[in-house]
Amino acid sequence: MELTGAQALIKSLEHQGVEVIFGLPGGAILPVYDPLLESTIRHILVRHEQGAGHMAEGYANVTGRAGVAMVTSGPGATNIVTPLANAMMDSTPLVVVTGQVPTTSIGTDAFQECDITGITMGITKHNWLVKDANDISNTIAEAFYVATHGRPGPVLVDIPKDVSNDLIDYAEPDDVSLPGFKYISEPDPEAVRQACKLILEAKRPVFYVGGGVLKSRASEALKILVEQTGIPVVTTLMARGAFPDDNPLCLGMPGMHGNYTAVTAIQQSDLLIALGSRFDDRVTGKVSEFAKHAKVIHADIDAAEIGKVRVPDVALIGECRRSIEELTRGLTESASQLSKPNENLLPLDIGDWINQINSWKETYPLSYDKSESDTIKPQYVIESISNLQEEGTIVVSGVGQHQMWASQYWKFNNPYSWVNSGGLGTMGFAVPAAIGAKVGRPDKAVWAIDGDGCFQMTAQELITSSAENIPVKIAILNNAYLGMVRQWQQMFYEERYSEVYLSPDLPDYVKWAEAMGCVGFRVDTPEEVIPTIEKANEINDKSVVIDFRTDITEKVFPMVPAGKSNDEIIVGPFGKKS
């Protein structure tokens, strides 16, 4: 079948089962936008290419499929660099297609030329510059394969304009053959045996669960393993929802703004079982002081994560789900071999440890000051939205204080109900990611918890949401500040506030929302919080923006100051024993 490169590209995307592309056209990608008119693929026209990238990420996070974005060369391509870096950090599968100047112009500083494969080499799993239209169908097949296999991540395919225009004989892609792309699915049985032995000997074990559990769709397997062993679980920022918060063995989030129990349980554990987590500095604090007395089992699909930060005693390299299932199987086997008659080794006999953990939970619960009745506490807004949510609501957040409060105070009971920017910490993530999530799961309600600073970075995508009829709800926790930075300046720079004030009234968020085709509300008092959320929950045909005027001075606690040991956790505004 004779096709242009552009037609072949659209056909290749259809062949991959792509249902939606987030993008914005321009000169170098023009040929590809023409056959799009005849395609079954839905295209969502964004207002800024960064929005396209984050939408694709939101979509990928809630569906498990690769998100697809398409942009033009030069500035279109550089505008999507941030989402690529974000997706790389958070292991989100993305396929980004960029237009490029014609092959004959590459290297001449042509109009809108930019070496995007060079720029994104370090922030993609791999990228391709396609120089021959005959390679398009195989390259697209490879791109999807790489993005979604092994540790997921973003890829980029750069297509010069002449390649899009060339006529070729289109053929469906061959089976993907990438001799250099390798990953291990099955953990080594001997390592599994050793891990089981360590688990059966442990007195103070903790499961340290990261985003890999979600990526490998291992929540169910994890539930079984936890039930079998009785070992408590912490879920990192990337893993909220991977294990339900309402299970008594769930200790919540560890790390810099983790709760006392999760942080301290890790610190005092004698066995840390890391499942799809990567010992990020926001979790470990000072590495040499992190879980100092613990042996470590590290399960990860990425061999390069093993020993990168902490050298484990046992490494389980493989798909997280398979490692978890093998642990369950291996534990049953080892327990029956090792147990004496009438003795049950499972669940583990760790009653003292669980009692200790429960007493921490009681003494140091997450808390905020509820005594001031006239100011809106941001935590209260989040708790209220969480309480009033339609079952299965997806919550998305920006980056800053509001993100940490969302992670702390939202009750996560389902996997894939939480979308946020963890590794890169990208302000402006929430609005477009929420739109992408809604596109992926139109059956679910999507709320974004956003900061006033973050909202101002990408709010224009609400125009996209109105134009494309993708209704989402945005709660702006408007504290008039770049609040997280203000908090650091208050705590570590002697309250010398430098360039963090934003103003509560500029912009007027209600008018802005209305101008973008959304419904806007403003909430000034605690009494209005719940009724306004209820009103928002009833609006299903438009996006809603609520400007919550929250307490300017509220800070995120607990907090482990950067670079300090997790033992130096500050529980509340008045020091350790708040």
Place this chain on the structure above:
Amino acid sequence: MSELKNRHHIITALVENKAGVLARIAGLFARRGFNIYSLAVAPTHDPDISRFTIVVDVESAPLHQIVSQLDKLINVVEIKELDPTEALERELLLTTVNADSRSRSEIIQIVSALGGSIVDAGISHITVELAGTPDTIDTLEELLRSFGIVATQRTGRVALPKLRTENSFETGSRNFKVFN
């Protein structure tokens, strides 16, 4: 010097011969803060595959970390450390030294004693060549230094695993997987 040498490890990698692979490998070293001591690359007998021999300094990061990060690059087909006792290593040196009528014969003697040869000579200088183990090359460079070195180019190490047959008397030693 010997401490520095202990920090040096040889990595050998078979890599798809595609545009940009050198940049991918160099870029990975740069962004992860890994140190390259030397790097040599050229196509193998299979023109689609190049062999990289990279000598790395493990001061910057553990060897396992360097190898496993490189292994993640899609174009890296096979990669492993070469144990020096199981490897054949060579390097080529070209160096131009000052040589007047008095020192000339002494230089020639040193060079030929180490198995090198003279590739060019002028009134005031000699250019010598030596292909050998990195140690031999270090020795020659050291010995020639006192005459005054004008310019030097070393190629960086190239290496291959030693091939062993089943009944070789050294079969007890660690077996290398032979790539090609």
